[in-house]
Amino acid sequence: MSPFLLLVLANVLLATPWARGYLGRKLSDRIGVETVVGQVTCTPWGGLAVSDLRCLQPPPLRESLKAPLLEVREIRAYPQWNRLLHGEIAASSVRIERPRLALSLEMAASMVSAAASTSPPPVVVAPPPVIAAEAPAASGIAPPQAAAPPNTTPATPPPAPDASIGTAWIEIVDGEGELWLSGVRLASLHGGEGKIPFSGAPAFSKFQLRELELLGRNLGHDLALPLSWRAPELRCNTGEVQLADLQVKLSAAVGVMPGVPFAVDIVVPKQEAHGDRWLEHIKPAAGQFEARLQGVGLMRHPSTWQGLAAATAGTVTMQLGEQAMAFDEGRASMVLQGGVLQCPDVRLTGERASFLGNGQLRSDGQGTGVLRVVVPPDTAAAWTQRLTIGDRAPVFAPLETPDRMFIDLRWVPYLGGQGIELGAGGPIVPAGEVFKLLSGG
Numbered sequence: 194m195s196p197f198l199l200l201v202l203a204n205v206l207l208a209t210p211w212a213r214g215y216l217g218r219k220l221s222d223r224i225g226v227e228t229v230v231g232q233v234t235c236t237p238w239g240g241l242a243v244s245d246l247r248c249l250q251p252p253p254l255r256e257s258l259k260a261p262l263l264e265v266r267e268i269r270a271y272p273q274w275n276r277l278l279h280g281e282i283a284a285s286s287v288r289i290e291r292p293r294l295a296l297s298l299e300m301a302a303s304m305v306s307a308a309a310s311t312s313p314p315p316v317v318v319a320p321p322p323v324i325a326a327e328a329p330a331a332s333g334i335a336p337p338q339a340a341a342p343p344n345t346t347p348a349t350p351p352p353a354p355d356a357s358i359g360t361a362w363i364e365i366v367d368g369e370g371e372l373w374l375s376g377v378r379l380a381s382l383h384g385g386e387g388k389i390p391f392s393g394a395p396a397f398s399k400f401q402l403r404e405l406e407l408l409g410r411n412l413g414h415d416l417a418l419p420l421s422w423r424a425p426e427l428r429c430n431t432g433e434v435q436l437a438d439l440q441v442k443l444s445a446a447v448g449v450m451p452g453v454p455f456a457v458d459i460v461v462p463k464q465e466a467h468g469d470r471w472l473e474h475i476k477p478a479a480g481q482f483e484a485r486l487q488g489v490g491l492m493r494h495p496s497t498w499q500g501l502a503a504a505t506a507g508t509v510t511m512q513l514g515e516q517a518m519a520f521d522e523g524r525a526s527m528v529l530q531g532g533v534l535q536c537p538d539v540r541l542t543g544e545r546a547s548f549l550g551n552g553q554l555r556s557d558g559q560g561t562g563v564l565r566v567v568v569p570p571d572t573a574a575a576w577t578q579r580l581t582i583g584d585r586a587p588v589f590a591p592l593e594t595p596d597r598m599f600i601d602l603r604w605v606p607y608l609g610g611q612g613i614e615l616g617a618g619g620p621i622v623p624a625g626e627v628f629k630l631l632s633g634g
Contacts, residue, residue, distance in 0.1 A: 216243075226251060226262055240271035243345035251300060257376040258297055262305075266291035283392075287363045294370040298379075298554065326601050360393040360422070365400070376621075381406045390422035391449050397421050400429075405436070410472060412436050425450045438467045439482075453492035460485050466506070479523075480508030488529070500529035509541060516572060518546050536562070545569055552604060560611065573598035580615055588616025 213230045220228040223593040231245025248263040249255070249401060267290040273283045326605045368385030371378055384403025390396040402416040413436045421428050431443040442460050448454040466476075466482035484504035490497040502525075509520040520543035528535045534554040541548040545568070552562020568576070580587045589598045603614040 220248075224248065228627075240269055242267060243267045250295070250297075254297055254300060258373055259297060260293070260295040260371070262295060264293040264301070265289060283361070285361055286361070287361075288366065289363065289368070290366045292365065292368045294368075295373065296371070297373040362389050362394040362398075363389045363391055365389065377623075379408065386416075387420075389420060390427065392424065395421075395423045407437075408472070410437075440464060447492075451496060454490070455492055456487075456489045458485075459488050461504075475513070476510075476512045479506040482506045496532055498529060500527070502527040503611050509543075516575060519543055520546070539564075546572065550602075559606065560604055564602045565599055565601045567592065567597055567601060569596055570598055573600070576600075582620045582622060585620040588619040590616070 213233065214231060217228045217230045220230070229245075229249070231244060231247075233243050235241045243265075244267045246263070246265040246268060247261045250258050250260075265287075269288045269290075270284045270440060271286045273285045274298040330502045331459040343523070365385055369381070369383050370385070371381040373379065382402055382405050385400065385405075388398050389400065389402035390398055398420045400418045400420060402412065402418070403414060405413045405416060410536045413434070415436060416430050418431060421430075425448055427447050427449065429443065429445045431441075433440045433442055435437075435441075439461055441459065443457075443459050445457040446455065460483040461482065463481055463483040466477075466479045468477040481505070483506075484502070486500065486502040488498065488500035490499055504523075504525050506523040507521070509523050511518055518539040523541040526537060528537065532555070536550075536552050539550045545566045548564060549567075550562065550564035552560060554560040559561050577586050577589060586599055591597070592599050600616045600619075601614075602616075604611060605614045607621045612623045614621045
């Protein structure tokens with residue numbers, strides 16, 4: 194049978210519902226979520242193309258998050274035909290058109306939970322080191338020391354790439370991504386475009402982001418991320434970029450190898466901060482602010498993910514409804530380890546008001562947390578009026594300290610999901626609604 198006739202028969206088979214369903218089931222088994230394939234074609238001049246690929250959200254999340262986990266208009270891979278004829282599967286380039294990712298923190302936590310009972314397989318090469326040494330430290334905040342994930346054993350360094358093979362690229366066209374928690378969109382990026390080297394000879398490139406949002410507010414636009422590739426590692430070192438009103442430094446590394454090791458280091462050096470451009474209702478500002486976030490792990494094994502974050506602020510002001518509030522200092526810290534995201538300490542302290550809290554998000558997707566708010570009686574009265582829902586008012590209680598009231602805002606489960614209880618025995622409302630009521634938004 195001629196190669197041409199074989200190609201025609203292969204495309205006829207790939208066009209059948211049976212073949213698309215078979216491929217979808219295979220992808221579902223491999224990536225762990227239900228996957229639907231729209232169309233598959235293969236030609237010598239057009240490579241292998243998969244169109245209308247959809248990875249669905251896990252069933253428990255489909256009510257709160259309607260968008261698919263991943264939706265791609267087309268993935269087109271161009272094989273290296275000369276290597277394919279010798280039995281080697283390799284691509285010279287891959288083009289991914291209009292990918293849309295909608296990831297929830299609940300799903301990330303459930304992935305960690307599912308992987309927690311089994312150890313990841315041995316890794317061929319250890320992950321790239323935490324890159325704190327390559328990025329200037331934020332003054333006053335020591336670089337977190339994240340341990341390397343378990344079961345990582347260094348191997349013989351890979352041989353230098355053969356320059357005659359050239360560089361293989363992944364091209365992203367019009368990419369978007371969203372991060373959700375309990376039906377609330379926390380962050381999103383739009384207009385991701387660029388070519389990413391992933392094998393072959395060393396190369397440099399840039400990845401562009403048209404817009405980055407946090408809590409529905411613009412955090413940055415027209416961002417360029419410089420990329421450098423030297424097998425088996427892809428790195429990004431931005432120097433300083435502008436996000437909202439902050440100067441931020443980013444360093445990251447990812448290994449193109451089994452387990453897909455990664456490391457990231459984000460530094461906000463000490464500086465003034467004014468958040469009124471993107472949190473216009475509460476107008477937060479700080480005379481000095483600094484922060485650092487680091488993470489390390491194996492992407493394919495969520496149980497290895499580890500991270501540390503810390504932030505401090507001084508001379509903080511904000512607007513809550515009609516009241517202007519001032520705080521002497523603030524700080525927060527978070528730790529991700531063993532599938533649990535913990536926030537052991539978050540606080541804003543001042544003469545008239547203080548916020549003191551802690552919480553955690555567990556590997557089963559459930560979270561707990563409490564924020565104690567201490568305010569004068571007039572502020573408590575104003576908040577009671579603003580936060581009263583029907584005939585149910587938030588529950589403030591007096592402190593032994595004269596002229597001070599407190600309320601515990603607890604993150605608790607309820608019939609519709611998870612929300613915030615406004616004081617012991619008080620009403621439970623979604624987190625976003627509390628924020629809107631307090632800020633006047």
